[in-house]
Amino acid sequence: MLPFEFIVTGKPVSYQTKDKKRLQTWKATVRTRAEYCWKAEPAIGLLLRVTITHYYDAPPGQEDAVPDSDNIVKPIRDALNGAIYVDDYQISDFVSRRRNLNGSFRIKGMSPVLAEGFCKGEEFLHILIEPAPDPETLN
Secondary structure: OOOEEEEEEOOOOOOOOOOHHHHHHHHHHHHHHHHHHOOOOOEOOOOEEEEEEEEEOOOOOOOOOOOOHHHHHHHHHHHHEOOOEOOHHHEEEEEEEEEEOOOOOOOOOOOHHHHHHHHHOOOEEEEEEEEOOOOOOOO
């Protein structure tokens, strides 16, 4: 079932938020969406690469309210723990990116899942989980 990708619509909640109820709600939203899209048992014994891309909506130059990409990672990893993978220790490679929806993009070979995110017309996360590259190969 790997690679596996899905989108979560809405603004991610930072791990550093003071509103812990909002954080728990966000984690539940991510987990529910992942479980809806992932119909298999959690991946066992595999090293994984997780790529999270936050497509945010902010006027260029006014990105102050956009959460730092490193602060949105932990709640997502926690939400997927036990659902998509047995333990987040399986994640050997991790990429976190931000892209402004108001920017211009060159798109080649867009997946239907990513296209769905763009078609919704609002802020979203694209989460891709795939087998990690060979850990003995350095590059």
